[in-house]
Amino acid sequence: MTESEKLPVLAVVGPTASGKTALGVMLAKQYHGEVISADSMQIYQGLDIATAKPTPEEQDGVPHHLIGCIPIDAAFSVADYLSLAKPLIQEIHDRNHLPIVVGGTGLYVSSLLPNVQLAPTKQDPALRQQFLQYAAEHGNDALHDKLKALDPQAAAEIHPNNLVRVVRALEVCTLTGKTFTACKAESHQIPSPYRSLVIGLTYERSVLYDRINERVDQMVAQGLVDEAYAVYQNEALRTAYHAIGYKELIPYFDGVMSLEACIDKIKQETRRYAKRQLTWFRKNNQIQWIILDRFDKKQKIMEKCQKIIAKSGEMCYNID
Structure with missing residues (x-):
């Protein structure tokens, strides 16, 4: 095009x-x-x-x-x-x-x-709930530290209090075995x-x-x-x-x-x-x-x- x-x-x-x-x-x-x-x-x-x-x-x-x-x-x-x-x-x-x-x-x-292009990544409501429960018990920063350990770049871009995105990033990392950052890079391969x-x-x-x-x-x-x-x-x-x-x-x-x-x-x-x-x-x-x-x-x-x-x-x- x-x-x-x-x-x-x-x-x-x-x-x-x-x-x-x-x-x-x-x-x-x-x-x-x-x-x-x-x-x-x-x-x-x-x-x-x-x-x-x-x-x-x-x-x-x-x-x-x-x-x-x-x-x-x-x-x-x-x-x-x-x-x-x-x-x-x-x-x-x-x-x-x-x-x-x-x-x-x-x-x-x-x-x-x-x-x-959003990859058709499987979603796991039970897994998301586990992350949310962890944040409720230990705090948003503690959950954010989990993301930091898996994907430092994504953690640097997502605020600890943005629970929706932190949980989603953790979910993607867990379910795909890739970093959230890598999945994002793959999503930009088709020109607009x-x-x-x-x-x-x-x-x-x-x-x-x-x-x-x-x-x-x-x-x-x-x-x-x-x-x-x-x-x-x-x-x-x-x-x-x-x-x-x-x-x-x-x-x-x-x-x-x-x-x-x-x-x-x-x-x-x-x-x-x-x-x-x-x-x-x-x-x-x-x-x-x-x-x-x-x-x-x-x-x-x-x-x-x-x-x-x-x-x-x-x-x-x-x-x-």
Whole structure:
């Protein structure tokens, strides 16, 4: 496949509360686009407020895909995401529209655009549970040390508190007899069918943190506590506990912590998550970053995006 035959894909990434949803909609309107979400929690049905799922008003008539389409009690992996997102890119292209991937789940974006081939590695729920139990008994760092002994490079790239990825890396090492790093290298052997351009959106850290705090307050006003309580009452909805905004309210529902303290914890964990997102995305030197300030200058943001897109020459669709 020649470079000109590859499908153009635009992506908008960045930390939570950076304005990705709004920019994705603006770009879609400007470039005849459709949005493909790259958010690992917005894909679930019913998890609306805590995940900042875009409302119909925020979508503003732009087609959005992979939002609220998976049952809340279903397991969903990166491989599952790729199996849905790749056909969507082709379908959108066939409609002569521009696929615009929007989201903050770095693993989804970094697997989709470079066309990572995930090996059909067997999964072992019992083995995963053993690792999780070990972490619960001995701590996340102790489990991370196990990975460090098997695959130092993977351990250096995965934070000890990212239990999902630590457990997955250990599972792959155990089941394949190879390092997780070696399996990753093998997955990049097939060239990508996409001509992708990735725009990164963020604010100066202090401003971003202020926006996060304000967003959490807005979520509480919109009914976050009631939504989290519904999750708390239903054992089948344990998937939701991975989303910040639910698990932090459990102490309040258990009567051992005040609501105000739990809300402060949500803000703290969201700020930490944003920092991890930035760390992940900044490893990608292909991302074209736009650093914003306190003022909402939509026209200025669009002008910057248009210059980036025009300079790259990657997008082949006409502008209205």
